[in-house]
Amino acid sequence: MDTPLLQGLPPVIDADAGVLIVGSFPSVRSLADGQYYANPRNAFWPIVAEVLGFDCTAPYSRRLAALQTNGVALWDVLHSCRRAGSADSAIDPKSLVVNDFGALFAAHPAITRVYFNGAKAADLFERLVRISPPGVSFVRLPSTSPANAIPRERKLAAWNVIGQSG
Numbered sequence: 001m002d003t004p005l006l007q008g009l010p011p012v013i014d015a016d017a018g019v020l021i022v023g024s025f026p027s028v029r030s031l032a033d034g035q036y037y038a039n040p041r042n043a044f045w046p047i048v049a050e051v052l053g054f055d056c057t058a059p060y061s062r063r064l065a066a067l068q069t070n071g072v073a074l075w076d077v078l079h080s081c082r083r084a085g086s087a088d089s090a091i092d093p094k095s096l097v098v099n100d101f102g103a104l105f106a107a108h109p110a111i112t113r114v115y116f117n118g119a120k121a122a123d124l125f126e127r128l129v130r131i132s133p134p135g136v137s138f139v140r141l142p143s144t145s146p147a148n149a150i151p152r153e154r155k156l157a158a159w160n161v162i163g164q165s166g
Helices: 028-033 044-052 060-069 101-107 119-129 152-163
Strands: 005-007 019-023 072-076 078-082 113-117 137-141
Touching (some): 044 060, 060 072, 113 152
Parallel strands (some): 019 113, 113 137
Antiparallel strands (some): 005 078
């Protein structure tokens, strides 16, 4: 593949994080804007804002602060990869570099719940990261991507779990 090596985004996390939402790799728009889930067609912010009770149209910094207030962190499985476009299916499997989840879990022992934003994130994590700290649960949620054609109501119903404690 003749595409440049793309670098992902740093984690959005603080000491109070008990929940980690893991995607696969940021979209072209997210990388350009330096913001998680920047594509306005992605349902991530509207769904998470509804579940956690904040304004999905607030400035990005306020949305991140709302996540952190609710003990929610964000990161992606991949640190870097080659990909043409934004589709997970376009990621070059020979170019995958994963983020250091061992260090993340060691530095943030309060994380007890990990939710994958879609099948690709869950599959990449299971295949490439292969760590499962004691006391941490892992759950795959339906992707909030516009490419995932299931109705928004079904996505929202599944994602309600992130707002539930323990």
